Every structure is written in structure tokens, then in C-alpha cells.
Amino acid sequence: MKEDNKPQGRPRSIQSHQAILKAALELLAEVGYERMSVEAIAQNAKVGKSTIYRRYKGKEELVADAIESIREEVVIPDTGSLWGDINALIENAARITFNPLGKQAVATIISSASSNSEFARIYAHKYLQPRREAFTVVIKKAKIRNEVRLDLDADFVFDVMSGMMLYGLIFPPTSETWEEYVRRAMEAVIS
Numbered sequence: 001m002k003e004d005n006k007p008q009g010r011p012r013s014i015q016s017h018q019a020i021l022k023a024a025l026e027l028l029a030e031v032g033y034e035r036m037s038v039e040a041i042a043q044n045a046k047v048g049k050s051t052i053y054r055r056y057k058g059k060e061e062l063v064a065d066a067i068e069s070i071r072e073e074v075v076i077p078d079t080g081s082l083w084g085d086i087n088a089l090i091e092n093a094a095r096i097t098f099n100p101l102g103k104q105a106v107a108t109i110i111s112s113a114s115s116n117s118e119f120a121r122i123y124a125h126k127y128l129q130p131r132r133e134a135f136t137v138v139i140k141k142a143k144i145r146n147e148v149r150l151d152l153d154a155d156f157v158f159d160v161m162s163g164m165m166l167y168g169l170i171f172p173p174t175s176e177t178w179e180e181y182v183r184r185a186m187e188a189v190i191s
Contacts, residue, residue, distance in 0.1 A: 019045040020052055024066035029104055033063060033112040033119070060119040061126075063112065067105045068127050076134045082142035082190075086161075089138070090182050093165055098178075106169060132158050148190055160189045 023044035077088035113120035139154035164185040
């Protein structure tokens with residue numbers, strides 16, 4: 001007998017999914033990660049908790065997905081030069097981060113990841129790892145063009161760039177723009 005590979009139950013509603021993500025973001029801004037619950041998200045989204053649990057294992061995964069829904073897909077810049085690519089990455093990060101929702105998302109990521117190891121694990125795996133892999137491609141291309149030394153550790157450079165971006169967001173530089181500050185840090189690491 002032939003197996004039927006069709007999913008069981010009703011098809012997932014795009015409108016319900018969008019309502020869930022919107023409700024999660026609203027509650028995140030209103031009460032914060034620790035005080036929000038799947039029950040409250042379901043109530044605000046006007047869906048049943050089972051609708052949420054068909055999509056997500058728990059609050060950690062749902063909140064990570066909601067945060068990423070307001071961020072852009074990972075784009076690997078290819079300007080033809082390392083500094084052109086890094087400038088594109090920095091400008092993209094600034095565009096995503098320097099708006100009220102972007103700042104709230106970053107604050108939530110930092111506070112939630114530092115207090116909830118499961119959230120940190122999920123966020124790192126689902127969202128940071130693809131960005132790390134995209135950045136590795138940028139460094140590989142720079143190595144092929146002989147713009148950087150061959151032993152340059154792409155993961156280390158990614159970590160430094162991410163750290164400087166966050167530090168500069170929390171403690172904004174006073175003598176230069178955030179973008180200039182991050183570029184200067186990158187020059188010190190890559191040189």
C-alpha cells in the first residue's frame with residue numbers, strides 16, 4: 001500500500017502565523033521576554049495555543065522567529081573588494097538596527113540570551129550561524145583576491161565585528177558615527 005505524505009490536520013494559515021508573530025513582538029515590547037507567555041501570545045493573536053505549538057516547540061523559538069521576522073534575510077555582499085563588502089554589511093546592520101523596532105529587537109536578544117540559555121542556543125543556531133557562514137564567504141573571497149592574509153580567522157573577525165556593533169549600540173561613540181566606529185575596529189582586527 002502506498003504511503004500518503006500529506007500533512008495531517010488543517011493547513012497552516014499565513015494570516016494566523018503573521019498574527020502570532022505580531023502578537024509576540026507587541027508583547028515583547030510591552031512586558032518583555034520573561035513576563036510574556038505563549039498563552040498571552042495566543043490570546044492577543046486570537047488563535048489557540050495549539051496553533052502556536054504546531055509551529056513552535058516553545059516560547060524561545062517563537063520569540064526568536066518573531067524577532068527575525070522584522071530583520072532582513074542574510075545577504076552576502078559582493079562588491080568586488082573586502083572593504084566594499086564590509087561597508088555593505090555595516091550599512092545593512094545600521095539600517096536594520098537604528099529604528100525603534102530594531103533597537104528593541106537587539107535589546108531583547110541581548111537580555112533574553114543572557115538570561116535564557118535555550119533562547120541563546122536557538123537564536124545562535126537558527127539566526128547567527130547563517131550570518132557567520134555568509135561572513136565566511138566574504139573573507140574567503142578576500143583571501144582569493146589577496147586582500148587579507150590566508151590565516152585570517154573569519155569566525156574571530158565575525159565575533160569582533162558583532163561585538164563592536166553591539167558595544168557601539170549600547171555605548172554610542174561620541175567622536176564618530178557608529179558606522180565609522182565599527183569600520184575602525186574592523187581595520188584594527190584585519191590589518
